[in-house]
Amino acid sequence: MTSKSMKGWLPVLAGGLLLTVSVAHAASPARGVTNSEIVIGQASDLSGVTAVQGVNNTDAIRMAFDEANAAGGVNGRKIKFIAEDMQYTVPRAVQAMNKLLNNDDIFLAIGDGGTPMNDANMPAQFAKDVPNMFPLTAARSMYEPYNRLKFAQFASYYDEMRSAVKYFAQTKGRKKFCVSYQDSDFGKDVLAGVVAETKALGMQVVATTAHRPTDTDFNGAMEKLHDAGCDAIMMGTIVRDTNIIIQTVRKMGWNVDLVGQFASYDTAIASLPGGATEGFYCMTPALYAYPDDPRPAVQEFAKKYKARxxxxxxxxxxxxxTAAHLVLLGLQNAGKDLTVDGFIKGMESIHDYTDIFGSKFSFGPDQHHGSTRSFLTVVKNGRWVPVEQEALAY
Structure with a gap:
């Protein structure tokens, strides 16, 4: 199979990725696999507090799979994609995954949303030998400890926050770091990164506040951080809580650096009416390509997405x-006799893959974490703008 014959659904291929992995013929078909179909599932937030992220993610994955199907599928098989709404709650996520595993017999899961939801569901997935592919979270638990069935897409919240603390301490002279975070596995991963880097720099976190994902009143929390004298607030927040916290701080007339991460890197924050989020910083593992990006492939993607x-x-x-295309490539590399082991080897054979948005990913045996880069951005005139062109580190 050449890259030319796969042109219909793989936007960018680099580094000779299409080396097909030889897999011994399975004695019995893998779960979720027939001669004509591969069943892939997702437990995503389609109507809860993070739906602005979950819906977009799910729609793009579906579009990529439909494009692959229209081009003939993968090694003669079409993708059947089943997305379940978990509303960003653990009980609904567990219920959704139980359906996907036991009723739909999925071969793999892709883009499952939320750190606590993935942490709750992975044991059941792994008991049935179902890979957890590129969950919509950057928590370390998505790739640590190593498990052959875990594949993560981006730098972790922990790494993003460590890099951000180092930058704001050394470049902007900030000394009193505080943390406002969701009281969940996600938020605690953000907190851990801030604590680790302040300690490495001979500092300590001055004050913290923790909240539930559904909380909407942050007046008391921000007063606490204000009274503690914070000069930078590192935020383990997503979209709605991020916007409310920023608005609360602005109404207080408090000029303090506010710094988010992957979960808060969203146009719903940058374009908040009234410009309240102007100057809000965010660490992100990749840079958003706006629809007016000059690259033809990006424009074509945005045009097709909006039309649909x-x-x-x-x-x-x-x-x-991107997650869908990486999975498609792993399936292609696995060959026609598809097994879970073959798929894993197919993913591990992906090196120096560059997507149409400019991000690069590599995998290998014992290396299922696609990228460790993270960038500092800021909201300027309602858009995300890079503060530094190069990725930050610690």
């Missing part, structure tokens, strides 16, 4: 599109 769904794709839509 009636809105422009956000960053998490781009993330989903």
């Amino acid at each position: 769904y009636g809105r422009e794709p956000n960053f998490h839509g781009e993330v989903g599109y």
Whole structure:
């Protein structure tokens, strides 16, 4: 199979990726696999507090799979994609995954949303030998400890926050770091990164506040951080809580650096009416390519997405599109006799893959974490703009 014959659904291939992995013929078909079909599932937030991310991600994944199907599928098989709404709650996520595993017999899961939801579901998935592919979270638990069935897409919240603390301490002279975070596995991963880097720099976190994902009143929390004298607030927040916290701080007339991460890198924050989020910083593992990006492939993606769904794709839509193409490539590399082991080897044979948005990914045996880069961006005139062109590190 040449890259030319796969042109219909793989936007960018680099580094000779299409080396087909030889797999011994399975004695019995893998679960979720027939001669004509591969069943792939997802437990995503389609109507809850993070739906602005989940819906875009799911739609882009579906579009990529439909494009692959229209081009003939993968090694003669079409993708059947089943997305379940978990509303960003653990009980609904567990219920959704139980359906996908036991009723739909999925071969793999892709883009499952939320750190606590993935942490709750992975044991059941792994008990049935179902890979967890590119969940919509950057928590370390998505790739640590190593498990052959875990594949993560981006730098972790922990790494993003460590890099951000180092930058703001050394470049902007910030000394009193505080953390406002969701009281969940996600938020605690953000907190851990800030604690680790402040300690490495001979500092300590001055104050913290923790909240539930559904909380909407942050007046008391921000007063606490203000009274503690914070000069930078590192935020383990997503979209709605991020916007409310920023608005609360602005109403207080408090000029303090606010710094988010992958979960808050969203156009719904940058374009908040009234410009309240101007100057909000965010660490992100990849840079959002706006629909007016000059690259033809990006423009074509945005045009097709908007024509199909009636809105422009956000960053998490781009993330989903790339995740789907990486999975498609892994399936292609696995060959026609598809097994879980063959698929894993197919993923591990992907090196120096560059997606249409400019992000690069590599995998290998014992290396299922696609990228460790993270960039600092800021909201300027309602758009995300890179502060530094190069990725940050610690």
